[in-house]
Each structure stands twice: as C-alpha cells, then as structure tokens.
Amino acid sequence: xxxxxxxxxxxxxxxxxxxxxxxxxxxxxxxxxxxxxxxxxxxxxxxxxxxxxxxxxxxxxxxxxxxxxxxxxxxxxxxxxxxxxxxxxxxxxxxxxxxxxxxxxxxxxxxxxxxxxxxxxxxxxxxxxxxxxxxxxxxxxxxxxxxxxxxxxxxxxxxxxxxxxxxxxxxxxxxxxxxxxxxxxxxxxxxxxxxxxxxxxxxxxxxxxxxxxxxxxxxxxxxxxxxxxxxxxxxxxxxxxxxxxxxxxxxxxxxxxxxxxxxxxxxxxxxxxxxxxxxxxxxxxxxxxxxxxxxxxxxxxxxxxxxxxxxxxxxx
Amino acid sequence: xxxxxxxxxxxxxxxxxxxxxxxxxxxxxxxxxxxxxxxxxxxxxxxxxxxxxxxxxxxxxxxxxxxxxxxxxxxxxxxxxxxxxxxxxxxxxxxxxxxxxxxxxxxxxxxxxxxxxxxxxxxxxxxxxxxxxxxxxxxxxxxxxxxxxxxxxxxxxxxxxxxxxxxxxxxxxxxxxxxxxxxxxxxxxxxxxxxxxxxxxxxxxxxxxxxxxxxxxxxxxxxxxxxxxxxxxxxxxxxxxxxxxxxxxxxxxxxxxxxxx
Amino acid sequence: xxxxxxxxxxxxxxxxxxxxxxxxxxxxxxxxxxxxxxxxxxxxxxxxxxxxxxxxxxxxxxxxxxxxxxxxxxxxxxxxxxxxxxxxxxxxxxxxxxxxxxxxxxxxxxxxxxxxxxxxxxxxxxxxxxxxxxxxxxxxxxxxxxxxxxxxxxxxxxxxxxxxxxxxxxxxxxxxxxxxxxxxxxxxxxxxxxxxxxxxxxxxxxxxxxxxxxxxxxxxxxxxxxxxxxxxxxxxxxxxxxxxxxxxxxxxxxxxxxxxxxxxxxxxxxxxxxxxxxxxxxxxxxxxxxxxxxxxxxxxxxxxxxxxxxxxxxxxxxxxxxxxxxxxxxxxxxxxxxxxxxxxx
Ligand SMILES: Nc1ncnc2c1ncn2[C@@H]1O[C@H](COP(=O)(O)OP(=O)(O)OP(=O)(O)O)[C@@H](O)[C@H]1O
Ligand SMILES: [Mg+2]
Numbered sequence: 001x002x003x004x005x006x007x008x009x010x011x012x013x014x015x016x017x018x019x020x021x022x023x024x025x026x027x028x029x030x031x032x033x034x035x036x037x038x039x040x041x042x043x044x045x046x047x048x049x050x051x052x053x054x055x056x057x058x059x060x061x062x063x064x065x066x067x068x069x070x071x072x073x074x075x076x077x078x079x080x081x082x083x084x085x086x087x088x089x090x091x092x093x094x095x096x097x098x099x100x101x102x103x104x105x106x107x108x109x110x111x112x113x114x115x116x117x118x119x120x121x122x123x124x125x126x127x128x129x130x131x132x133x134x135x136x137x138x139x140x141x142x143x144x145x146x147x148x149x150x151x152x153x154x155x156x157x158x159x160x161x162x163x164x165x166x167x168x169x170x171x172x173x174x175x176x177x178x179x180x181x182x183x184x185x186x187x188x189x190x191x192x193x194x195x196x197x198x199x200x201x202x203x204x205x206x207x208x209x210x211x212x213x214x215x216x217x218x219x220x221x222x223x224x225x226x227x228x229x230x231x232x233x234x235x236x237x238x239x240x241x242x243x244x245x246x247x248x249x250x251x252x253x254x255x256x257x258x259x260x261x262x263x264x265x266x267x268x269x270x271x272x273x274x275x276x277x278x279x280x281x282x283x284x285x286x287x288x289x290x291x292x293x294x295x296x297x298x299x300x301x302x303x304x305x306x307x308x309x310x311x312x313x314x315x316x
Numbered sequence: 317x318x319x320x321x322x323x324x325x326x327x328x329x330x331x332x333x334x335x336x337x338x339x340x341x342x343x344x345x346x347x348x349x350x351x352x353x354x355x356x357x358x359x360x361x362x363x364x365x366x367x368x369x370x371x372x373x374x375x376x377x378x379x380x381x382x383x384x385x386x387x388x389x390x391x392x393x394x395x396x397x398x399x400x401x402x403x404x405x406x407x408x409x410x411x412x413x414x415x416x417x418x419x420x421x422x423x424x425x426x427x428x429x430x431x432x433x434x435x436x437x438x439x440x441x442x443x444x445x446x447x448x449x450x451x452x453x454x455x456x457x458x459x460x461x462x463x464x465x466x467x468x469x470x471x472x473x474x475x476x477x478x479x480x481x482x483x484x485x486x487x488x489x490x491x492x493x494x495x496x497x498x499x500x501x502x503x504x505x506x507x508x509x510x511x512x513x514x515x516x517x518x519x520x521x522x523x524x525x526x527x528x529x530x531x532x533x534x535x536x537x538x539x540x541x542x543x544x545x546x547x548x549x550x551x552x553x554x555x556x557x558x559x560x561x562x563x564x565x566x567x568x569x570x571x572x573x574x575x576x577x
Numbered sequence: 578x579x580x581x582x583x584x585x586x587x588x589x590x591x592x593x594x595x596x597x598x599x600x601x602x603x604x605x606x607x608x609x610x611x612x613x614x615x616x617x618x619x620x621x622x623x624x625x626x627x628x629x630x631x632x633x634x635x636x637x638x639x640x641x642x643x644x645x646x647x648x649x650x651x652x653x654x655x656x657x658x659x660x661x662x663x664x665x666x667x668x669x670x671x672x673x674x675x676x677x678x679x680x681x682x683x684x685x686x687x688x689x690x691x692x693x694x695x696x697x698x699x700x701x702x703x704x705x706x707x708x709x710x711x712x713x714x715x716x717x718x719x720x721x722x723x724x725x726x727x728x729x730x731x732x733x734x735x736x737x738x739x740x741x742x743x744x745x746x747x748x749x750x751x752x753x754x755x756x757x758x759x760x761x762x763x764x765x766x767x768x769x770x771x772x773x774x775x776x777x778x779x780x781x782x783x784x785x786x787x788x789x790x791x792x793x794x795x796x797x798x799x800x801x802x803x804x805x806x807x808x809x810x811x812x813x814x815x816x817x818x819x820x821x822x823x824x825x826x827x828x829x830x831x832x833x834x835x836x837x838x839x840x841x842x843x844x845x846x847x848x849x850x851x852x853x854x855x856x857x858x859x860x861x862x863x864x865x866x867x868x869x870x871x872x873x874x875x876x877x878x879x880x881x882x883x884x885x886x887x888x889x890x891x892x893x894x895x896x897x898x899x900x901x902x903x904x905x906x907x908x909x910x911x912x913x914x915x916x917x918x919x920x921x922x
Contacts, residue, residue: 122661122894126890127888392802428786437781
C-alpha cells in the first residue's frame with residue numbers, strides 16, 4: 001500500500017503542489033467573500049466550473065483546436081494560453097458578479113436573516129450547474145491539448161512536465177499579484193477594512209456595495225484562473241466537477257483560517273499534497289472522503305484554522 | 317426594604333483584552349446580596365464587557381469571577397444562567413416572533429427537568445411543568461406591569477414595553493442576581509421614574525440587582541452603592557453621594573480635571 | 578375576524594380551526610384523512626400522470642417528499658439550521674433496509690426502528706462537531722456528508738458498490754391487505770400514516786419546551802443560550818429527529834422500490850426536499866405539505882418540467898428567498914400564544 005507512496009514520492013509531491021496551487025486560487029474565492037460578508041459563497045464551486053468551460057471554449061471554438069490537432073508552439077502557444085487564462089477569468093469573474101447580484105444583494109439590502117441568504121446562494125449554485133448540465137447534455141467535455149506535456153527533466157526519479165511547471169509558476173504569480181492587490185491598492189485596503197469591522201469601514205466612507213462586488217469579482221478571477229490551470233493539467237471538465245473542487249478548496253480555506261488570504265495559500269498547498277498522497281495510498285475513489293474527514297477534524301479541533309479568525313464569534 | 321447580606325458576586329482582578337484594546341483592566345467588584353449596585357462610566361468604559369464576562373459571553377483574559385461560591389470561569393453560558401445570573405441586553409434582544417408570554421416561559425424552562433420525551437408523550441411531569449411555567453410567567457408579567465401585552469408578539473410591542481419585557485424575561489430564569497444593561501435607555505423622565513420604581517420593586521422582591529445606567533438622578537435615587545469605570549479601570553466605589561462629588565469621577569465624565577473648571 | 582382573512586389562506590384556515598369545538602375538530606381531521614386516503618382512486622381523473630401510474634406517483638415522489646420535507650422542516654424551519662445533506666439519512670435508512678432485508682429474516686417493520694436508529698446515530702455523530710459552529714459551516718459540512726455517504730456506498734463491497742442491491746423484500750401483508758407493485762395504494766396509506774405520525778410528533782414538540790427552545794435558537798441563538806437554553810442539546814435533538822424521519826422514509830423507499838443503488842441518493846434529493854420546504858413556507862407544517870405535494874406532483878404531470886426539474890427547483894430557491902421568503906404559507910405570526918393552544922393539545 002505505502003510502497004506506491006515511497007516509490008513515487010517526488011512525482012506525487014510535484015503533482016500535489018500543482019493541485020495545491022489550483023486549490024489555493026479557488027480557496028481565495030471562498031476566503032475573500034467570507035472575509036467581507038462573513039458568509040460562505042456557495043456558488044464558488046460553480047464559478048470554477050464555468051471557468052473551466054471558458055478555457056475549453058477558447059481553444060476549441062475561438063482558436064479551432066480539436067482533439068487531433070497538434071499542440072501549439074512558440075508565439076501561438078503563448079497567445080492561446082493567455083487567451084484561455086483571460087477568458088476563464090473573465091467568465092468566472094462575470095459569473096461571480098452575477099451570483100452576488102442575484103443571490104446576495106437584494107437579501108442584504110433587506111437585511112434578512114442568514115438562512116435566507118444561504119438558501120438563495122445554494123439555489124443559484126444549483127441553477128449554474130444545472131444550466132451547464134442542460135447545455136452539455138450531461139456529457140463530459142474534453143479539452144484539446146494546446147500545451148504539449150513535454151518532460152523537461154527528471155529529478156529524483158520524478159518527471160518534471162511542462163504543464164505542471166507552468167501551472168505552479170503561473171498560479172504562484174497570480175496568487176502573489178492578488179495578495180499585493182489586497183495589501184496595497186486602495187480598493188484592497190477598503191476590502192480589508194470591511195472584513196475587520198464593517199461598521200467602522202462604513203463610517204470611514206467606504207462604499208459597501210462596491211467593496212462587496214469587487215470582492216466577488218476578485219475571488220471570481222482567482223477561481224477562474226484556477227479553472228484554466230485545472231484544464232491544463234487534467235484536460236477535461238463536466239458540469240458537476242465543481243462539487244469536489246468546492247469541498248476541497250473550502251476545506252483548504254478553513255484549514256488556513258477562513259477569511260485569511262495567507263491561510264488559503266498554506267491550506268491549499270497542504271490539501272493538494274494530502275490529497276495526492278492519500279489517493280496513492282488509499283485509491284483515488286477515497287480522496288473526497290479524505291478531504292471531508294480533514295474538514296470535520298479541523299472544525300472539531302481547530303475551528304479557527306491555522307491563521308484564522310474565530311469561527312464561533314458571538315456578540316452580546 | 318431588603319437587608320444587605322453576604323457577597324454574592326465577586327470579580328477579582330479581572331482583565332479583558334480584545335486584541336490591542338484593554339476593555340477591563342484589573343477590575344475588582346463585589347455585589348452583596350439584596351443590594352442595588354450601579355455600574356456607571358462614560359461610553360466605552362467597559363460596563364457591558366463586565367456583563368459579558370460574568371455571563372460567559374467572553375472569557376476574561378485573566379482574573380476570577382466568583383458567584384455564590386462558584387467560580388464561573390469554566391461554566392457554559394446556560395449553566396451560568398442556571399446558577400442564578402440573568403441579564404438584559406443594551407440593544408434589546410427579545411425573540412421577536414414569540415409572544416411576550418412565550419418569551420418569559422422560555423426563560424422559566426431553565427430550572428425544569430422534563431425534556432423531549434416528556435413533551436412528546438405528554439408525560440405528567442411535562443404537563444405539570446408546562447402549567448407551572450405558564451403561571452409563573454404570567455405572574456412575572458403582572459409583577460413588571462406588562463401583563464396586558466402577554467399575547468402580543470414581542471417585535472410588535474412598544475419600545476418601553478420591550479425594555480420591560482427584557483427584565484421580565486430575565487426574572488423568568490429565577491435568578492439570584494439580575495444584570496440590567498441600560499434598562500432606561502431612550503426613556504423620557506416620567507418613564508424613568510416609573511422604571512426606577514420597578515427596579516426597586518424587583519430588589520424588594522428578593523433579587524439582587526447590578527445596574528448599568530447613564531442617568532445620574534435615576535442612580536442616585538435607587539442605588540445602594542455606585543461603581544465607576546473609566547477606560548476599563550475602576551475609579552470609584554462608594555455610596556452615591558460620595559461618588560457624585562469625587563473629583564476623579566467628575567473628571568472622567570467631563571473630560572477635564574475638576575479643579576480646573 | 579377580519580374580512581381580509583378570507584384572502585389569507587393561512588389565517589383563514591386557522592380561524593376556522595380556532596372557532597371550531599372539539600367534536601368539530603375531530604370531524605375535520607377525520608374527513609381530511611379520509612379524503613386524502615381516497616386519493617389513489619382518483620387515478621382516472623384529470624389528476625392522472627402521463628408516465629408513471631398515479632398511485633405510484635402518490636407514493637413517490639409525492640408522499641415521500643411530504644414525509645421528508647416534514648423531517649427536514651424540523652431542522653431548517655423549526656430551529657433555523659440549514660441541512661444540505663438530508664439525503665444521507667434517507668440513504669442510511671434505505672441501505673439498512675436493503676442489507677438487513679436481503680441477509681436476515683427481519684421484515685420491513687422490524688427493520689424500520691433499526692434504520693431510524695442508524696440515521697439518528699449518524700445525525701448525532703455529524704451534529705456534535707458541526708452544530709457548535711456557525712450555520713454556514715453546518716450547511717457545507719452536511720452538503721459534504723450527503724455526498725460522502727453516497728461515495729462510501731458506491732465504493733464499498735458490503736453495499737455491492739455501483740450495482741446496488743436488488744431483491745429487497747416488500748413489507749409483509751396486513752391481514753388481507755397485501756403490498757403489491759401494480760397497485761401501490763397500501764404503500765400510500767403507510768406513507769400517510771407515517772406523515773400523520775410525524776405531524777403529531779412535530780405538533781407535540783412545538784407547543785412545549787423543545788419547540789420553544791428551537792424557536793428561541795432560530796431567532797437569536799446567543800440570547801437563547803444566555804437565557805439558559807442548552808442550545809447544543811436542542812440543536813442536536815432537532816437535527817437527529819430530522820434524521821430519524823429521513824431514515825424512516827429511506828427504509829420504506831427501499832422496501833417499495835425493491836432495488837436501490839447509489840445514484841438514487843445524490844445531492845439532488847437534498848435540494849429537491851429543501852425546495853419543497855422553502856416553496857411551501859419554511860417552518861409551517863401545512864405550507865411544507867402543500868409545497869412538497871406541488872413540487873412532487875408537477876414534474877410528473879408536466880413533462881417539460883421533469884427534464885429541467887432541478888433547474889426549476891434551484892430557481893424556486895432563489896426566487897422564493899428573494900421575493901417571498903415565507904413561501905406559500907408563512908409561518909405562524911398571528912398574535913396568539915403557541916403555549917395556550919398547547920394547553921389543550
Ligand atoms: N467583541 C469586542 N471586540 C473588540 N472590542 C470590543 C468588543 N467588545 C467591546 N469592545 C471594546 O471594549 C471597550 C468597552 O466596551 P463596552 O461595550 O464594555 O463599553 P460600555 O461601557 O458598555 O459602553 P456604552 O456606554 O457605550 O455601552 C470598547 O472600547 C469596545 O470597543
Ligand atoms: Mg454598554
């Protein structure tokens with residue numbers, strides 16, 4: 001059982017880091033929205049799923065790649081990949097704003113209870129996934145290979161493939177840029193002000209609606225980028241992939257301390273590695289179960305996560 | 317008038333920090349059985365925080381809270397209530413979709429034994445306790461003088477009645493000590509006089525009262541002792557007439573040294 | 578009584594009920610039960626369903642949806658906790674029936690309490706770590722749990738994996754009344770009996786201490802705990818009772834379907850049931866019953882909806898929450914003490 005883990009430790013580790021970075025970006029979608037709204041963005045998983053379709057539509061329908069065409073090279077390769085990334089981010093960003101507008105905004109304005117908002121959010125996520133199911137006839141959709149999976153080099157018996165390298169470096173860069181944005185930009189500061197103290201931020205003249213929309217947008221962009229990397233690595237999507245991704249990324253966010261951007265980084269990497277190792281030992285069919293057990297254990301023993309705010313805060 | 321007896325509640329060197337903010341700084345406080353103790357201080361002095369620490373909403377950073385011989389440090393919130401401490405909230409927190417009577421009955425449940433099984437099968441004890449609760453709750457509403465509103469939903473009650481219902485609900489838990497957080501907030505002078513009488517009546521019925529209030533005349537009229545907090549520190553603890561003339565208290569309230577004015 | 582009340586279905590119904598004496602009430606209840614019990618004989622009328630036979634539709638989805646919605650309503654409606662994994666308890670009940678029914682000599686009625694017990698145990702185990710946390714966490718953990726139960730069943734040998742379990746026995750006959758597939762009247766009456774039992778249970782509990790505790794928790798949990806309500810205990814009870822109803826529905830479902838497989842227990846079931854609760858009116862038993870009846874029946878009557886059923890239900894959730902959060906029949910808001918009625922209930 002464990003021999004697989006030991007034999008392939010380094011290649012598993014590389015795969016785990018790549019998967020981990022995908023989780024990092026999706027958990028940003030959860031963490032950022034949670035930070036300002038103190039509410040889980042239930043539709044984030046479907047925002048991700050829509051992003052993956054954006055990626056495939058770009059290469060397949062805009063650039064005309066098919067399952068049999070040769071992978072791109074040189075300038076064309078860069079053009080296609082960047083278009084795919086931007087498209088995925090755009091689709092996800094627009095979907096995220098749509099979600100906020102349809103499922104959250106009205107209820108927030110009315111000041112209804114959390115339960116209503118939660119139900120509304122779960123409703124919109126069902127709508128998004130069902131819409132895609134009907135559009136794709138419940139079928140999986142394969143992605144034409146744009147980036148050839150060349151083996152660049154071998155380290156400690158592990159093959160270092162181009163797609164993994166691209167994913168790791170590009171995802172890390174995007175994470176870094178987002179973190180800088182939240183840290184340094186005016187809007188980023190407003191977002192952080194709202195997460196720390198909504199009332200005080202309002203008194204300081206922060207436009208709450210704009211902050212919230214921006215947060216959804218930024219979270220959506222991160223999640224959309226993850227959709228692109230997911231397709232680059234796995235080359236396949238389906239209307240229902242959001243669920244597993246959402247569970248894992250949410251678990252990563254909670255593990256790192258939900259609401260905390262740096263937490264999402266560590267939580268995502270940890271979970272990516274854990275999932276890859278666990279699949280090697282137990283078999284891939286148990287990976288969702290492993291993730292779930294981690295979630296319950298974290299909630300049971302460390303509900304604030306590693307870096308996070310208190311989940312149980314109450315005021316009186 | 318009730319006799320003042322032994323110490324019921326004792327805060328020993330209690331400090332409460334929120335991140336960088338020190339809301340309470342080594343506060344010592346004693347409440348004696350049968351007294352009305354007023355807790356005053358400027359906005360943000362830490363008065364509500366005292367209540368929150370006593371009732372277990374927050375766990376103090378350091379120090380000991382002792383109630384009736386039991387340390388409250390490890391008690392859950394509902395256990396603190398069961399031991400005999402009840403409170404009202406500065407910003408009213410009634411259960412709006414329940415009637416006034418139901419609000420009080422729910423509080424009376426705390427000392428009852430019957431649970432789910434009894435309720436489901438209508439066991440004799442459950443039936444008896446339901447009847448007792450209803451009667452007791454009605455009695456409390458009458459005692460506070462709002463029984464005519466018993467069947468109205470809490471959220472539809474006039475503001476003043478809601479404030480009184482908060483007191484009634486706290487009494488529903490049959491406490492030894494009642495913590496009232498600005499029960500007269502938003503009242504006009506006539507209503508304040510009426511409320512002062514009610515608080516006195518509550519004390520005379522055998523409850524001990526710890527009262528947060530801003531209105532000096534109300535406090536001077538009814539309290540046996542006054543404790544003053546300023547920036548989380550206790551700056552005075554004496555009978556009303558002494559506290560009223562204490563230069564530090566005047567300074568805390570006016571923001572200038574007393575002799576400079 | 579104001580004239581306006583005639584236009585308000587809930588208050589209208591309630592005022593009739595309150596003005597009725599005891600014999601009148603008994604009569605209303607008996608006649609209603611009789612009328613509903615006669616429904617399976619209406620198959621030839623305008624109610625007929627095009628694909629499945631009418632009495633089958635009455636059992637599943639309609640009857641089962643009503644039953645499960647009532648169970649979920651204890652959790653969502655009474656105590657305000659969002660349980661998105663309700664299907665898990667349904668699945669646990671169904672698999673208990675399937676496995677015990679095919680490997681032991683126990684019959685459906687003997688397995689029923691075992692299935693309920695398993696569902697309740699699962700409820701407690703899941704409730705303890707999650708019910709202490711804020712509501713969103715419960716929602717997402719239960720969402721995961723529903724899927725995990727399906728995955729475990731799908732990937733285990735004891736459950737026969739994706740093949741599912743066939744040849745599950747039907748319930749034994751009641752004297753001359755035999756359960757049969759062609760004619761599901763008897764199943765319908767059993768579901769009806771279970772629904773009545775659930776209604777009885779909910780009404781008993783809501784007029785007494787547990788109902789008040791749940792109501793207080795739903796409206797302001799912190800205030801509830803500070804007024805001495807053992808919130809965790811009552812939340813676990815609510816969660817577990819909901820699970821029990823789901824488990825019972827599962828046992829009956831397996832024994833009616835005779836075959837079960839993991840694909841019958843997807844997240845979709847949880848969402849359908851939630852939509853029934855929300856559509857009818859969160860927290861109002863009669864609203865929930867009407868909601869579940871409509872949402873259970875319509876897709877079988879109108880084919881178009883049946884393809885896009887889940888899309889429609891998702892839309893129902895969003896639209897109802899945004900525009901009519903109380904659903905068809907709002908929860909009781911009349912100025913009448915729940916407790917007073919409890920006195921003679
Ligand atoms: N949960 C909390 N997190 C952070 N700071 C808090 C919290 N609760 C209270 N504080 C801070 O502690 C200090 C004391 O607050 P508290 O509410 O006890 O004041 P107060 O005396 O009741 O004032 P008021 O008269 O306005 O009611 C304030 O500076 C407040 O901002
Ligand atoms: Mg205060």
